[in-house]
Each structure stands twice: as C-alpha cells, then as structure tokens.
Amino acid sequence: MVKKAAQVVIATIIFWLAWWGVAEISNSALFPTPWQTLDSLWGILTSTNAWGHIGISTYRVLAGVAIGSAFGAIVGLSTRYWTFMAVAVQSVIYPLLQSVPTICWALIFVLWFGLADITPILAVATSVAPFFIINIWEGLKELDSNLTEMASVYTDSRWRVLGKVIMPMLYPYIFAATRSSLMVAWKVVILGEIFGAASGMGYMLSIAYGSYRIEQVFGWTLAFAIILIIFDYGIFSFIDRKYIRKWKPQET
Amino acid sequence: MEASGNIILEVKNLSHIFGTLKVLDDISFDVKSGEVVCVLGPSGCGKTTLLRIIAGLMPVRYGAIRIGGGTTSNLQDIGVVFQEPRLLPWRTTTGNVVLPFELADGKASGFQSEIAEEALNIVGLSDFKESYPYQLSGGMRQRVSLARALVTNPRILLMDEPLTGLDVTTREELQEEIIRIWREKKMSLLWVTHDPEEAVFMADRVIVLSNRPTTIKTVLDIPISRPRSRVTKDFVAAEQELRRLLL
Numbered sequence: 221m222v223k224k225a226a227q228v229v230i231a232t233i234i235f236w237l238a239w240w241g242v243a244e245i246s247n248s249a250l251f252p253t254p255w256q257t258l259d260s261l262w263g264i265l266t267s268t269n270a271w272g273h274i275g276i277s278t279y280r281v282l283a284g285v286a287i288g289s290a291f292g293a294i295v296g297l298s299t300r301y302w303t304f305m306a307v308a309v310q311s312v313i314y315p316l317l318q319s320v321p322t323i324c325w326a327l328i329f330v331l332w333f334g335l336a337d338i339t340p341i342l343a344v345a346t347s348v349a350p351f352f353i354i355n356i357w358e359g360l361k362e363l364d365s366n367l368t369e370m371a372s373v374y375t376d377s378r379w380r381v382l383g384k385v386i387m388p389m390l391y392p393y394i395f396a397a398t399r400s401s402l403m404v405a406w407k408v409v410i411l412g413e414i415f416g417a418a419s420g421m422g423y424m425l426s427i428a429y430g431s432y433r434i435e436q437v438f439g440w441t442l443a444f445a446i447i448l449i450i451f452d453y454g455i456f457s458f459i460d461r462k463y464i465r466k467w468k469p470q471e472t
Numbered sequence: 473m474e475a476s477g478n479i480i481l482e483v484k485n486l487s488h489i490f491g492t493l494k495v496l497d498d499i500s501f502d503v504k505s506g507e508v509v510c511v512l513g514p515s516g517c518g519k520t521t522l523l524r525i526i527a528g529l530m531p532v533r534y535g536a537i538r539i540g541g542g543t544t545s546n547l548q549d550i551g552v553v554f555q556e557p558r559l560l561p562w563r564t565t566t567g568n569v570v571l572p573f574e575l576a577d578g579k580a581s582g583f584q585s586e587i588a589e590e591a592l593n594i595v596g597l598s599d600f601k602e603s604y605p606y607q608l609s610g611g612m613r614q615r616v617s618l619a620r621a622l623v624t625n626p627r628i629l630l631m632d633e634p635l636t637g638l639d640v641t642t643r644e645e646l647q648e649e650i651i652r653i654w655r656e657k658k659m660s661l662l663w664v665t666h667d668p669e670e671a672v673f674m675a676d677r678v679i680v681l682s683n684r685p686t687t688i689k690t691v692l693d694i695p696i697s698r699p700r701s702r703v704t705k706d707f708v709a710a711e712q713e714l715r716r717l718l719l
Contacts, residue, residue: 369529370558373550374624375575384574388562467562467604 252435260439277420281405284344292352300360317350322408330416340412347408348401359393399456478505480628480660486535494685495521508661510671513681519664523632527552551621553634557613559605566601569619591619611642628660647673668714680717
C-alpha cells in the first residue's frame with residue numbers, strides 16, 4: 221500500500237518534470253511550462269465566471285448521462301421481455317448508435333436546436349446510450365436463471381423478481397456502464413460546447429483558442445483533467461469498494 | 473411417525489412430455505401431513521422434473537396436482553430447497569433468508585425479520601447473520617437455503633437432492649438436523665434423491681421410480697423407529713432392498 225502510494229508520487233513527479241523539460245527545450249510561446257499553466261489555472265479558478273462554466277458543463281454531463289442511461293437501460297431491459305426488441309437492438313439500434321460518430325450527432329443537434337443546453341445534452345445521451353444497452357445485454361446473458369427460478373417460487377410478480385433479483389444482478393454492469401460513460405460524456409460535452417454552446421468549459425476553451433491564448437487552453441485542459449480524475453478515482457473507486465466489491469471474494 | 477392421515481400433497485395420473493420424449497408416465501401418489509416421502513430413482517429418470525412440476529415451476533401437462541386441498545400451489549404451502557443453494561451473492565445470510573417475504577409482500581416486516589432470525593437459529597447459523605455467501609462453506613450455504621425455505625412456515629418442503637454436492641460428513645450431519653427440524657415443525661417432506669442410504673435414513677415411505685419413461689416401480693415403507701442408526705440390520709436390509717430395486 222505504501223509502496224504503491226510512493227510509485228504514484230514518483231510517476232506524477234516524472235510527468236511534471238518531463239512536461240517542464242519539453243517546455244524549456246522548445247522554449248516556445250506555444251508550449252507553456254507547468255508553472256505558467258498552474259498560474260493560468262489559478263487565474264481561471266479565481267475568476268468570477270469560471271465556476272459557472274464548470275457548473276454548466278457538469279450539469280450537461282449529468283443530464284446527458286441521465287437521459288442516455290435511462291434510454292439505454294429501458295432498451296436493454298426490453299430485450300428480456302420482448303423478443304422483437306432483442307432483434308431490433310441487435311440489428312438496428314445498437315449498430316446505429318455505435319457507428320455514427322458523436323460529431324455527426326452534435327452537428328445535427330446544433331442544426332435542430334441551435335446553441336441551447338439541449339444540444340450538448342443530447343450529444344452526450346446518444347454517445348453514452350450504447351454503453352448501457354451493451355452492458356445490460358451482457359448482464360442479462362450472464363443472468364443466473366437458477367436465481368430467478370428460485371424467486372418465482374415465492375412470487376408471481378415479474379416486477380418483484382425484476383426489482384429484487386434481476387436489477388441487483390445487473391448493478392455491477394450498470395455501474396461499469398456509468399463509469400465509462402461519464403468519462404466519454406465529459407469529452408463529448410467539451411467537444412459539443414466548442415461549437416454548439418455559448419457557455420461551459422468547451423466554450424471557454426474555444427474562446428481561449430480563438431484569441432491564441434495558449435496558456436488559457438492549457439489551464440482549462442488541466443482543470444478538465446483534474447475534474448475527470450476526481451470523478452473517476454474519487455467517486456467511482458469509492459462506490460466500487462464500498463458497495464460493489466463488498467460481497468465478492470477479494471483477489472489478494 | 474406423526475402422520476395424522478390428512479393429505480397435504482396429491483399427485484394424480486401425472487405425465488409429462490418433452491417434445492416427443494415421454495419423461496413421466498402416469499405418476500400417482502400422495503404425501504400425508506407430517507410424513508417424509510422420498511422419491512428415489514436413477515439419474516436422468518425425471519425425478520427433478522416431477523419435483524419442479526409439483527413446485528409450480530413447470531406447468532402440469534397431463535394429470536393433476538393438489539396441494540393442501542387446493543389445486544394451485546399456494547405460496548404459503550410449499551417451500552423448496554434446490555440442489556444448489558441459490559443464494560443472492562450480494563445479500564448477507566439474513567438478507568437471503570428474508571427474501572421470500574420481500575418477494576411476496578414487497579418488504580419484510582419487523583415480525584418477519586424475527587421469524588428469519590429464528591430460522592437462522594434453527595439451522596445453527598446465528599453467528600453468521602452478516603456473512604456473505606462467498607464467506608460460507610457449502611454446507612453452511614445449504615443451511616441458509618434451508619432457513620429461507622422454512623421462513624414461510626410451509627406445510628410441505630420440497631427437496632431436490634439438497635445434499636448431493638456435499639461431502640459425506642456434512643451430508644449426514646445435515647440429514648440428522650433436517651430430521652430434527654422436521655420433528656419440531658411437524659411439516660411434511662418430499663425428498664428427491666438418487667441415494668438409497670439417504671432414502672432409508674430420511675423416509676417413512678420411499679417411492680422408487682423406474683427408468684424413462686418414468687413410472688412408479690414400487691413403494692416401500694420404512695418402518696424403522698427414529699432416531700435411526702445407519703448400521704442396524706433393518707437399516708442395511710432396507711438399503712439393500714432399495715439398491716436391488718434400482719438395478
């Protein structure tokens with residue numbers, strides 16, 4: 221444990237040193253050093269409107285994932301109860317969602333809705349829905365029919381079996397889908413905001429880009445990376461350890 | 473023998489077909505209140521199918537089944553213990569044992585939680601209430617599954633080779649405990665097995681099935697007084713007789 225922590229510190233230091241080294245060697249105004257970037261990040265975080273933009277991006281990410289996960293979950297679960305949906309998902313819905321590039325969805329939504337909140341939100345929703353469809357699909361395939369049969373001894377209600385047995389069995393799959401989809405959602409939101417919104421972190425990035433303020437671009441990029449790391453390593457690792465791994469044998 | 477005469481389970485002219493394969497052919501028997509009936513048959517003879525039909529997990533195709541006087545399996549009347557424990561791995565021992573209440577009523581009441589605790593005491597797992605299934609041994613898992621089947625206070629417990637996966641010591645220990653619980657609870661047991669020794673130890677009556685298409689070959693009473701010892705002459709003789717019938 222201590223050893224691992226030390227390795228994390230060493231790896232982080234090497235990263236910063238490498239960045240610093242390359243910036244110094246290139247000696248270019250287009251490659252800010254870590255210090256310039258941190259300075260710019262500090263300026264961003266202490267400016268009056270920065271947290272508003274971070275907040276609005278976070279809201280779009282969460283709203284998009286909420287819509288995408290609800291849609292994906294309903295479509296994924298419907299395959300268990302309705303054979304037609306199993307075929308439709310396999311042959312139309314999933315391939316379509318999976319193959320159309322996110323940027324195409326984003327462009328279409330900009331044309332439809334203009335520079336509104338709904339544009340990046342729908343771009344996120346369409347790009348994360350396949351994660352939920354495929355994970356729930358996989359989960360349902362692995363479903364232990366012995367357990368659902370046992371449950372049917374005690375109830376005739378399909379809803380109760382769904383709520384008490386099937387959904388809990390799918391939680392690890394839904395959790396995995398949520399985790400990977402949030403990672404993707406952040407990236408999609410930034411992209412969507414660059415040309416499809418008048419607020420948010422992506423919008424600020426595009427302003428910094430448009431005015432050639434490279435240290436601002438670096439600063440926002442770093443802020444973005446930090447938020448993602450907090451989301452994934454902080455929140456999700458915590459939930460994983462506390463609720464998902466608890467009932468599973470430990471590997472070590 | 474506690475048999476008081478009234479019939480808990482009645483199987484009448486039951487037949488079953490998988491596609492063109494006839495698995496059960498005109499099976500009729502009944503189980504009286506407080507009676508232990510074993511269904512003994514070679515593997516693949518359809519005895520599990522028979523139990524699943526009785527448990528309401530498969531439809532009755534030909535014939536009829538009456539449980540506790542009614543034609544449908546009332547949830548309160550039967551409990552099922554499967555060959556595998558079938559525990560929910562994300563629930564603790566207690567969580568697994570209250571599951572029947574949650575499935576039947578949506579939520580377990582305080583009183584029902586007490587019943588679950590008591591069932592865990594009965595099967596000797598009061599020290600493992602907060603354990604997860606992966607932390608328990610095979611025998612303990614099957615005890616949890618037995619406790620789960622007991623909480624609804626069923627009039628008849630359907631057992632589908634519940635001890636088959638366990639080692640001999642654990643198996644004999646659980647056979648004795650299940651007999652003790654059976655006497656305490658005064659319920660009926662319908663116990664499917666392929667093991668003649670188990671049948672002699674458990675049963676008041678053994679229904680011997682033939683190979684497919686399965687018919688009842690014979691019904692053998694086991695009039696040995698309880699507690700039974702596995703080494704008495706009567707016990708060994710009955711076991712030999714069952715082995716001979718299975719050939």
